Amino acid sequence: MKVVSVKHTKSTKPVKVLDCFVDSGYLQGDSGSLPDVDTDFESLRLQDVRSYMERRYNSENKTRVFMAGTFTTMKIKAVIKDVARVHRIPPSITNYMTAIIKEDGIDFSDFMMLAAKERKLAKFINDYPQVFEDIRTLMFQPRSSSIHASAQLITPSQKDGVEMECFDYTPIKKIDGQLVSEFSGYDLDECGLLKNDSLATKELSKLRQVIEICNAQYGTDLSLEKLARSNCDDTKVFELLCKGYTQNVFQMSSRGMTKFLMELQPQNIEDLIAANALFRPATLNSGSTDAFIDRKHGEVAPTYLWGTYDAMKNTYGVLCYQEQLMQIALKVGNFSLGEGYKLIKFISKKKQAKIDAMRDKFMKGAEKNGCPKEDAIAIWTLFENAGSYCFNRSHATAYGVTAYAGAYLKAHYPTPFYTIALQWADDDELVTLMSEMEECSSAKVVAPDINNSESSFHTNYETNEIFWSLTRIKQLGVKAVEWIINERSKNGPFTDIDNFIDRIFKYKFKVYKYWDDPDNEEEFQKCPVNARHVRNLILSGCFDKIENAQSVVERYAIIEKAAKRLGFEITEKDFPSELVGKHYFWSQQQIELSGIGAIDYKRIYDNSEIKPRIKGRAKYTTLREISDPDKEEEKVAVCATVAEISENKFESKKTGHTETFCKITLQQNNDTCAMVIWPEEYAILRGELLQSKNRLVIFNGFVKYSDYSGKNEIWLNKRSQLQVL
Incomplete structure (x- = not known):
């Protein structure tokens, strides 16, 4: 971005703007801390930005810019391996035990609870008790230091009238020619230093490249700024997202988010902003995501507690954003927004004593404003429940606008969009991208040509x-x-x-x-x-x-x-x-x-030995046709390539035994579909199927909708015929 001109405007009175006016500001020291400044830059230009920061602020022969240090801590798996090595326990035993531990971030008490369920782990503890006595004191201790991926700090040039450099604020070391603090970013925050997180976002580089192609090939005058400053209300964009064509759209392309958008049916930029804030693990677990969808579609009427309507009207009475919490705390409890910000931090960090102290102030303010006591209690309960996972609206807005810009380019200029998407894509993303491209655009990928x-x-x-x-x-x-x-x-x-x-x-x-x-x-x-x-x-x-x-x-x-x-x-x-x-x-x-090629699967099926045995039981169907929701429960015959195959275990509710089923990813050129083979059928076919990866398979089965994937799958049954070519 190029700054063309700068205009300074002075005012004798502070102008109150709801989202940023916080009385005397975010204070340092005992009463508060400076906020992080998080800025996303193109991944291809991040080093240029950091170099600029050094040139800009390392002036007058002062060194003021450095990177924050960070520490890796000893988690359960690493500490077990390190301590076991000291006690000369064979690595094969140690590796086997640590493989049982699925989550590396658990604490010692959770580990002991796991040992109570896992017999082999319990035996390991009994055989080597001293190992676990040593582990107790070592867990989560610093193990090694490195450079923070994004946090760059700039120290003030003066303090109390004295000229200062970064060395006067914190211990500094040099790693590969880079100045790095001995303290971590969290410690520097406590020191009152401003942390500037310069984050690399490859999506911005991709958008710039697409825009450059559009301007060169089609004579457009596009820019990311113009797209962001538009009304963000293009109909084609939202039609595209509602249909689930979300591949390579920023923050929207995961399977779960795609399914969520198809349920949400976004109609405007506010819906995209809310989607970014709502589709997160804690929000999904709390039920807020489902509540938002139900209220948006009119299945449940939104309800508003006293004084919350203005803050929550755009989210149908669901608390999504930190700014909403601060706005309600201001209107109902007479908080300043600075106090509302501190409330969010206390709730997110579970500082119960400080939360309780602010509760009294809120209740008094609510009573003074005339809020009914039962509503005040309900609002505070909402704060405590939702405050730990509320998302920052300004952050969600930046993500939503970036997603809109990508979807706009995809809807109106699909060929440049998919060209850049393919250039940046990993190998395992190519098939999905090409499949979607064939469905929603005129662009097509052709085989490589030497000329x-x-x-x-x-x-x-x-x-x-x-x-x-x-x-x-x-x-x-x-x-x-x-x-x-x-x-x-x-x-x-x-x-x-x-x-x-x-x-x-x-x-x-x-x-x-x-x-x-x-x-x-x-x-x-x-x-x-x-x-x-x-x-x-x-x-x-x-x-x-x-x-x-x-x-x-x-x-x-x-x-x-x-x-x-x-x-x-x-x-x-x-x-x-x-x-x-x-x-x-x-x-x-x-x-x-x-990675590209076209197989005539119908021709292979027609010439196969198995076709006469299937004839009359099922109709030949392509994987693309199977994705149609109306195909559920239909009997189908399929010829496809086995792209992936995996065995999975579950505990049967009927027998109580652990049973094995198989899940196969089928591929027909650019189309994919999952096939599930349950234990009884898999026991018969296992020998054939384990050797079938990258081979052709012909079979008949029936279509079943999966709540987990949000798509149709193919299931085999006892009458299914199967041949691996």
Whole structure:
């Protein structure tokens, strides 16, 4: 952001603004502490911001800027391992015991309660009692120090008229050339120093890149500031979110949040702000999230206690924000907002004595204002219950506006949006992104092409084609890709596989006519491309276009050409003779190596041996069709790839025994769906299914809605037929 001009305005009277006027301010010392200044910056520019802070405030030969230190503490697993090592207990025993402990943050009393339930853990304690005597005093003690990820501090230049530097306020050390406090951020807070948290947010970098593409390709005049300053009321944005198309939208893309938004059906920016504040573990457990949805949809009428309507009218009588609590405390209990802020801190830190002291003041203020006693008691109970998880509204607003900006770009400029999303995505996020893109936009991802693909996802904005990244092909590193792209840029597109090999490996195949032929400096550079890279490029479909391959099966001929030129062997193990003529084999190779590819599952099902046994019992259905809510309880036949498989255990309410069921993630190109096989059926099919990952499976079952995932799943039953290819 560039500051164009600065205007100073002076006033003799303080202007009261509800959200920030706190009498004489947030005080230091015994009566209060300075607030944290949390600012999110682009992840790609965070270091620039920190460098600026040092240049700006380390002036006049004073050192005032440093990073806060932090300490890692000894939690239960680490302290058991360290103490057991001292007592020379075999690591295999120790590791087995610590694996039983699921939550590393539990205290000693919780650990002993766990030992009462776990017989092996109890035996371990009985066998080595001295270990657990030593653990008691070591738990949660500092173990090592490091640099805080975001907290940067700036000390005042003077104190009581004396010139000061950061060394005069706190002990400072140097780690890798960086000044770091010996104290942690919490200790520095008690010292009265201002902590500036500069947080790296990759979403801001992604939004900037999308906006730059939109302005360059479509001639728009977009900016994040303009989107934030708009009315944030674009209809297409909220239609998109209500349908659950939330992938890569800031704070909105998790499975739980997507389901919540589809239930909430947000219609304006206030709903997005509330969603950010409400979808948190403590709020979900308290029932506030469900209460908000019920009241928003008119299923339950909102109720307001005395004096709370103005503060809670936008949230249907549900206490969501810290600012609401402060506003109610001011209006009902005659608190200042500064006292309301302290009340929130006391409640969140469970300082009961200080909470009780403020309760008396609140009750007296409520009585003076004419609030009925029963309402005052109810309001205070609401404070104590909700104060520990209330979210900061200004924070939720910043998140909500950022989410709106991302959803706006997604709704109106999907191709640039998905291009950047794919560039930043992890491998396990790609399928979900591509599946959503096909459903809600005209953009499409196409297979990598040796003459069009780049080191990252590259887009043709006229056709809305996003070419797969060459670096996403397995074993093809950045150096190999750069070598290929540099040759293409320098000498033009490749014409066929032979031309590619001649140019990439030109110095390997060079023939000298005379002993004194001159050499080129480039000959002394080691070519980072090898035969395996070429093989993987072919299998990923990079040469289909220039070799005029009409079918994926024709990639075998391209492999043979490359093998002859480069001298590698085509083995039966890699290319089984019974599979080289089947199109799905080559599509599977492409998907495995690059992450993209299309298999004709319907064709495989129609030609399968199992189809006659299923015929009449179920109808062939795609995974995308199964996601339709109207498909619940329908009998379906499916052909898909097994993407993931996991065994899970549960205690049967009928038998009381621990039983095992299986959950499989099925994939059809860019569509996924879960399949559940319960203990009785899984006991029969277990041998086949455990070896089925990345293989094709054909079966029949029925569709069942899952409350946990909020989606349809496929269940097998006793009559189900199953074949693994």
